[in-house]
């Protein structure tokens with residue numbers, strides 16, 4: 001599902017995997033030992049199996065935007081949870097978060113930013129993100145899952161791709177998105193955002209005014225690991241982008257977008273993550289799997305439950 005929703009398309013992803021395979025084959029035996037062989041088949045290294053305590057049929061899952069040892073204890077308390085899914089990457093998935101950021105280059109190119117600029121700025125930002133992650137205690141939750149005997153995986157970019165595709169399609173289908181206010185209204189029609197408004201985390205204008213015209217709307221900040229380079233906004237403005245939609249935005253990025261006269265609509269973090277998670281969960285539910293949402297997941301079902 002993640003590949004199907006990927007803005008790059010299946011062919012480009014197959015090419016990327018082949019490139020990694022070619023690179024792997026050229027390595028010495030010693031170098032091969034340290035190579036993450038998951039990269040040969042999985043285009044999203046921030047999404048992977050983290051712990052298999054027991055190889056069993058999955059009938060009931062606990063899923064959260066963030067899974068910490070606290071949620072694992074919650075799973076124990078609830079009981080009979082066959083698998084725990086964290087949306088945000090953990091363990092080796094977190095260590096590899098910067099790897100998936102490469103997809104932002106292709107998205108930026110699709111919106112008219114020259115690939116040489118996208119690649120240069122992204123490379124710089126990817127190494128910054130990798131260094132930032134380096135200091136973290138990646139293994140904490142995975143270690144806890146081992147001790148508690150729980151199955152644990154993380155699914156990040158595949159779900160974010162689903163969110164991004166959903167939002168892009170929705171915006172492209174709408175012909176009357178003249179002003180930022182119209183865009184906010186459109187987002188608020190989506191159940192996850194509608195729900196988020198109720199607890200004070202609805203879509204917000206970070207840069208611009210509701211009365212501003214949107215210009216060209218770009219969905220460049222929903223998927224691709226984490227926030228890209230703050231230097232990109234000036235290039236976006238030159239490429240003709242008027243408004244960007246993101247899940248969240250740091251202050252530094254906001255300032256740069258403002259300086260480049262780009263409007264910024266922040267759809268909301270938990271709600272945007274939930275949107276992609278829900279599209280995936282609907283497929284699990286069709287298979288008769290029981291779902292317990294936790295830790296930020298706003299569960300909305302778009303399909304009717306059918307028992308297999």
Ligand SMILES: [Fe+2]
Nearest residue numbers: 088247269273
């Ligand atoms: Fe997220």
